[in-house]
Amino acid sequence: MEPSVSIESAKHVLLVFGIILAAGALSGLIAQKLKVPDVVVFLITGILLGPEVLPMIDISADSALNQLILIFGSCYILFDGGASLRLSVLKEVWITLVVIATVGVLIMTAVTGIAAYYILGVPLIVALLLGATIASTDPATLVPIFKQVPIKDRVSQTVMSESAFNDAMGAIITFSILGIAMGSGGFSIGKALFDLLWESVLGIVAGGVLGYIAAFVIAHEKYDFLVEYAPLITLMAVIGAYLGADGLHASGFMAVFVFGVILENKDVFGFRMEDHEEEKLEEFVLTTSLIMRMFIFILLGAHVDFGLMNQYLVGGVAIVLIFMFIARPLTVFACAGPDRRAKWSKQELLFMCWTRETGVIPAALAGMLVGLKAPGSQMIASVTFIAILMTILIQATTTKWLAGKLGLLVEKR
Numbered sequence: 001m002e003p004s005v006s007i008e009s010a011k012h013v014l015l016v017f018g019i020i021l022a023a024g025a026l027s028g029l030i031a032q033k034l035k036v037p038d039v040v041v042f043l044i045t046g047i048l049l050g051p052e053v054l055p056m057i058d059i060s061a062d063s064a065l066n067q068l069i070l071i072f073g074s075c076y077i078l079f080d081g082g083a084s085l086r087l088s089v090l091k092e093v094w095i096t097l098v099v100i101a102t103v104g105v106l107i108m109t110a111v112t113g114i115a116a117y118y119i120l121g122v123p124l125i126v127a128l129l130l131g132a133t134i135a136s137t138d139p140a141t142l143v144p145i146f147k148q149v150p151i152k153d154r155v156s157q158t159v160m161s162e163s164a165f166n167d168a169m170g171a172i173i174t175f176s177i178l179g180i181a182m183g184s185g186g187f188s189i190g191k192a193l194f195d196l197l198w199e200s201v202l203g204i205v206a207g208g209v210l211g212y213i214a215a216f217v218i219a220h221e222k223y224d225f226l227v228e229y230a231p232l233i234t235l236m237a238v239i240g241a242y243l244g245a246d247g248l249h250a251s252g253f254m255a256v257f258v259f260g261v262i263l264e265n266k267d268v269f270g271f272r273m274e275d276h277e278e279e280k281l282e283e284f285v286l287t288t289s290l291i292m293r294m295f296i297f298i299l300l301g302a303h304v305d306f307g308l309m310n311q312y313l314v315g316g317v318a319i320v321l322i323f324m325f326i327a328r329p330l331t332v333f334a335c336a337g338p339d340r341r342a343k344w345s346k347q348e349l350l351f352m353c354w355t356r357e358t359g360v361i362p363a364a365l366a367g368m369l370v371g372l373k374a375p376g377s378q379m380i381a382s383v384t385f386i387a388i389l390m391t392i393l394i395q396a397t398t399t400k401w402l403a404g405k406l407g408l409l410v411e412k413r
Helices: 005-034 038-049 064-082 087-120 124-133 139-148 153-181 189-219 227-247 252-264 275-302 306-311 313-335 346-354 360-371 377-405
Strands: none
Touching: 005 038, 005 275, 038 139, 038 275, 038 377, 064 139, 064 153, 064 227, 064 252, 064 275, 064 360, 087 124, 087 153, 087 313, 124 153, 124 360, 124 377, 139 153, 139 275, 139 360, 139 377, 153 189, 153 252, 153 346, 153 360, 189 227, 189 252, 227 252, 227 275, 275 360, 306 313, 306 377, 313 346, 313 377, 346 377, 360 377
């Protein structure tokens, strides 16, 4: 009897998953030996195992399976990042956080777009569409880096929070510009601000409500009847926060981030878990986040299209260099420098200038533009891949070195 197509397909996916897990484990060991963030080695491993080199991983970038891994993986990593933050620290830097996650994205879009306009000679609206696509930072990249490299709390938590909050702004600007580029609408500042406020508030509310409910059923003194199922509660709540917010046309990533913040700071609401239950939950989250990092970045590397990148390689590299060395520093000093409440030092500002990796979120936006056949979408996808490779391979690998030079490293707790 011939095996069915579905069974053969399932076996193939299972084989690919096994390859990713085995390659991920080996890559993690290599990253430890080289003392670099593991996402860097995962990305390189994905490139080597992808169709461009050794065709061992062939999950299509636009398949439902790949999108499931990217969405859930990014959500869980972002939840883990939120669970690393303390409300006392965020109170100190909230002004910088709000400004850099909103105005900062506009600055990045404008500077990068103008650079693309002059370097590539494309229409200004297409150049700005590129700038908006890669303007937001990537939580799936930054959270793991700061979990592995012990940086001064207020710096690491500001950058991680920025990466969670600016995805909504990046998406709003991208699709507003897309509407103009495709002749289907004009840009309205009022509408953009309303959309941003709507996405932000609903995302925060959705994440906050689910975070409180989760903390109640696993850490309440009398009603913690689900404490033994705390790991499963986090899985359900991460999915619920993302889908609930997304269903309300709010930021799902913001919702899962806030969920993590509330759950980690449950003591503020009078909730407390037993030490052994807390340790069990932390171990589960740590392991799950590691697996998600493996899958996300190995698959991201496997989907790098070098043929597409070569079409705009020289111009793309020039644009990304301007993006890294002009647009980001201008954004940080303009948005964080004037914050008298936070009183950022020059060393802290310089570090934030260097730390803004591009990753899953911009890749997803670029993929959507290609699918919609947006003007210049192939060029945008090409430069986006160049930005991902350059920022992760250059900036992520030097994060610890730069933090040490600037005196921002702290001892691991």
